[in-house]
Amino acid sequence: MVTFKDVAKEAGVSPATVSYALRGGEHVSKHTMDKVTAAARKLGYVANPSARSLRRGRTNVIDIVVHELDVPYFYSRLSDVASDVIREAGYQAVVVKTGMDPNNVSAAVSSISNQYCDGVILNPSGLPAQEIKRLSVNRPVVLLDEAHDRPVLDTVMTPNEEGIAAATRHLIERGCHDLLFIGGGRDELDRYAEGSRDTGPARTHAFRETVLDAGLPCDDARLITAGWWTEPGLEAAHRIVDSGLTCDGVVCATDSLALGLIRGFADRGVRVPDDVRVIGFDGISVGRWTVPTISTVEVDMTDLARKAVDMLVSRIEGTYDGEPRRQTAAFRLVERESSR
């Protein structure tokens, strides 16, 4: 392996000079600079990141930690966009899949505390914020959609209430008066989150309030508790049709649920939007390509990522050191075929 000492020897200067020259050339004459860069190129020198970060106390890396990278596509979109935003902020982005589940705390530990990074953006996956704070060992963390009463760590929220309210109003404006809501169940990952106010119930609550505000009835039978992703949506569709429950519009807590629901309706010959209008939440990319295309509350992922990265960077660089903050991402209602 070629180190900066080799470069120094090749260029005929001291190791210190190599360091100065290679990082922009402060305190170094043009001539020396050229000698050094030529030598470095000739030898194919690449700095050792471990040595550099050990010395500087900084890695210049920000981790994005999620428990899934493929389905649901929400996390793939988040990881994709956040990677770009992190790079723009001058850091190197790295995505880590934990497969984190609250039963496997050691996986959680190593994915939070054991990392080569300056800070992490973390999907808590049901792990309590207090626990995450303990594990993070002074490394700044920004949490995603953690709805505990008082934030324990900096947090970015998806626009749960406002978004679902907008979706619900949209279906009402389209003429629906017999609405169903699907979602709001605790994820199996949420079992650790006792005592925290989840985002699931928050979405359910927003639906209910909006329906009642519109002067429409909203008994509990219209609130169908389901998990977060595709399969429960499909099952819900089957159950709805098989039980004879009537409706002319369904608000889904996620686009994945909407995808599964539409698929499940198709199994039973129910057509969307002809027989039932459907809208989701998240803005996963595939909603633009399905038949029908899926109306959604599209979370402004760039906004979400920027808010997360700004909070994180301010802590990494020490420009903020106060109380935990909570910010909410913007959204945009996207009308597509499923609610037309």
Place this chain on the structure above:
Amino acid sequence: MVTFKDVAKEAGVSPATVSYALRGGEHVSKHTMDKVTAAARKLGYVANPSARSLRRGRTNVIDIVVHELDVPYFYSRLSDVASDVIREAGYQAVVVKTGMDPNNVSAAVSSISNQYCDGVILNPSGLPAQEIKRLSVNRPVVLLDEAHDRPVLDTVMTPNEEGIAAATRHLIERGCHDLLFIGGGRDELDRYAEGSRDTGPARTHAFRETVLDAGLPCDDARLITAGWWTEPGLEAAHRIVDSGLTCDGVVCATDSLALGLIRGFADRGVRVPDDVRVIGFDGISVGRWTVPTISTVEVDMTDLARKAVDMLVSRIEGTYDGEPRRQTAAFRLVERESSR
């Protein structure tokens, strides 16, 4: 920050003993061991990965480098599965999105050479293998689907020929005799790849051979050159219908193309599979949920990842040091509604 010296002081032993104790306890008595672990826990000690890897010359990290993390879902599935396989192999997996394009070689450089890792699994994104080899600076690399005549680096292939042949045969068995192929175009990212035999043309070629083998005609008008992902599929559908080209089956070079194609057909009132049968290639997860569900050549991603990781680990650990190898992943033909 708490270091192992603090732990040593707290436990009343030497720093060296802390190190031995914390990593399994060789050369350490049970009693000392307990003292040290207790002290470490009490102080919340976490080893500094930079220091450790600098000293040991190993990071124990394997990078997965792709240029997209969201759409197309092929890479999100790859990253997801490979992360698990890497962890099983005893390494920490890290996913890096380059947004790599051949015009921005500096991004490529930093994403390949500048990394805190022992080796990388890399989607070459049209960058020539020779160039990648030069940039990798002795760090082992496994390439994904690089079809140069002679492998320059270890490579895992998707089953281009066998897979497309199987897909084509499947449609023929279903009774199609008027087949179209979509794909095989060079990606805009491929412009650097002059002189290499791409996977795109390989898929086109396999389609053609299979059709001819079946005694069916296959003039060039039936080979519709298109890019790799969704949008070109949608445009192709429009063009096919608008130009009056007839067909009863379409083999798509990727599932994303199939997704776009089906969507584009829907725009024109063409129904799948009633009017045209369609099959894709890749096995992206969303194909299970669309209407219609999408038949596909599902690449055995676990197999692909295992082959990649095995080759990589053998080079990292020095158990193999020979010529570059090339292996091909297994696949499975999955019949769904789109070809029924």
Place this chain on the structure above:
DNA sequence: CTGAAAGCGCTTACAG
């Protein structure tokens, strides 16, 4: 079983 010491490859005040 335990400790003192060297060294991994960098960066950065400090002298000159």
Place this chain on the structure above:
DNA sequence: CTGAAAGCGCTTACAG
């Protein structure tokens, strides 16, 4: 403008 030297936090032969 350039160099000698210390030190970041670990691990690991080597003595004892």
